[in-house]
Amino acid sequence: MASSIPSELIELSQPFAKASLIHCQNVNANEKVNACTPPAFVPSAAIVNYYHDKSVMGPHRDDSEHAVSKPIVSFSMGRPALFLLGGDTKHDPVVPMLVRPGDVMIMGGASRLNYHCMARLLPARAGSLKKEDDIHNNDLKKHQIATIHNMPVPSGSERAALEQYLTKHRININLRQVYDD
Numbered sequence: 001m002a003s004s005i006p007s008e009l010i011e012l013s014q015p016f017a018k019a020s021l022i023h024c025q026n027v028n029a030n031e032k033v034n035a036c037t038p039p040a041f042v043p044s045a046a047i048v049n050y051y052h053d054k055s056v057m058g059p060h061r062d063d064s065e066h067a068v069s070k071p072i073v074s075f076s077m078g079r080p081a082l083f084l085l086g087g088d089t090k091h092d093p094v095v096p097m098l099v100r101p102g103d104v105m106i107m108g109g110a111s112r113l114n115y116h117c118m119a120r121l122l123p124a125r126a127g128s129l130k131k132e133d134d135i136h137n138n139d140l141k142k143h144q145i146a147t148i149h150n151m152p153v154p155s156g157s158e159r160a161a162l163e164q165y166l167t168k169h170r171i172n173i174n175l176r177q178v179y180d181d
Helices: 005-030 135-147 158-170
Strands: 045-051 059-061 072-077 083-086 095-098 102-107 117-120 171-176
Touching: 005 072, 005 102, 005 171, 045 117, 045 158
Parallel strands: none
Antiparallel strands: 045 171, 059 117, 072 102, 072 171, 083 095, 083 117
16 A cells, blocks of 8 residues: 655655756757646655665666656655766766765756766765865754654754664655646
């Protein structure tokens, strides 16, 4: 039996998907890019990836959905990671990206079917660009637990356990629309 996607997560993904779809329409007017559909995004699948210190996800394309004109909206929590975005083939050059806790990545338009991978987790401090950011990252770690509004914030031992987990692991939640409108 499939469980439903929490409505708060769907609601959080909407503005990101809409921005991607609007951008695709503007780009398509000037370039040869796969056509994007009007700004509508109804996620019907959510994938949660759990990463520990030695975890990687090799190069792949997210091409199983019928609605490849719809973006994938991805939310990051926990340890920072090195994400590699490639091209149409595994032989195309890659662009390395630092993905930090709280980041949202949208793969839509021309990048929707590009090869990509999560190359490795980075030390928790790697997500900090400046010394002052260490304080911000500690605060962020405490608040990323409840980034979706109206969700109850864990307290006591639950919160402590989740904070401890997120200092050593990475969680990535991505939403996608499987079928066309």
